[in-house]
Amino acid sequence: MEENKKNLSFLGPVGTYSEAAALEYKKDVHNLIPKSNLSEVLGSVVANTSEEAILPIENSRVGTIIEVIDYLINSKNLFINHELLLPIEACLITKENIKNLNHIREIISKPEAINQCNEWISKNLRKDIVVTGSPSTAEAVESLNNLPDSVAAIGPERAAVIHKKHIVKKGIQDYKNNVTRFVVISNEENKPTGKDKTSIAFDFKKTDKAGLLFTALQCFSKRNINLQKIESRPKGTKLGEYIFIIDLDGHLQDENIEEALKELKQVTSFLKVLGSYSY
Structure with a gap:
């Protein structure tokens, strides 16, 4: 090192x-x-x-x-x-170089990787294919060492190269983009670079009050701050309570961002800046 x-x-x-x-x-x-x-x-x-x-x-x-x-x-x-x-780019990877896809009876990979290839799997592999989860795509490829030749892994090309396995098919993900x-x-905050975005998370004091999210978003719209992304997820406390996550253009040290967050803090019970960073 x-x-x-x-x-x-x-x-x-x-x-x-x-x-x-x-x-x-x-x-x-x-x-x-x-x-x-x-x-x-x-x-x-x-x-x-x-x-x-x-x-x-x-x-x-x-x-x-x-x-x-x-x-x-x-x-x-x-x-x-x-x-x-x-x-x-997801690859279909096997221990031996196979020519007939019907020889594959089991697929192993990280569940998210399998989900991203579901359409290709259903169109090209056996109808009775067995699907097995793995902690990671790379571990799935490595595990082929101790599995029958009829098992294939879904993973990156680099994993196949590292573990000296055969790539049967590249680009099997359902969405090519x-x-x-x-x-x-x-553990350190970034200084402005001139091309930054800021990610924040917040929730509200009274979730049953009408117009709370509208009020929060006005903090940004009236300052012409562009929101790249907004989503919500359950707080995990009780049904109907959510945390909101926003990605917005600009840096925490920009005056308009600083003013917007100061105003937002007045209508929220929790506000955290996850980071201001270049992209």
């Missing part, structure tokens, strides 16, 4: 899409540290054993990855400080 390089934790093992995103993000100035789960990835930043972590936060097909958002909402000193978009948004997380 090189002393002059920062540590960058990612959701391992090697060969995952997360590793591909980590390699794309300033790979020449980071030691890449694979971790086995989300808590370990972000916990390494909290414990200062890694300066940064990179995680998937949204997929163009399946939407927001709630576990990551929840962790950031509930953390005290973690901030998004960069994002990057990674095209996702399948993209995953990754965010880089650290």
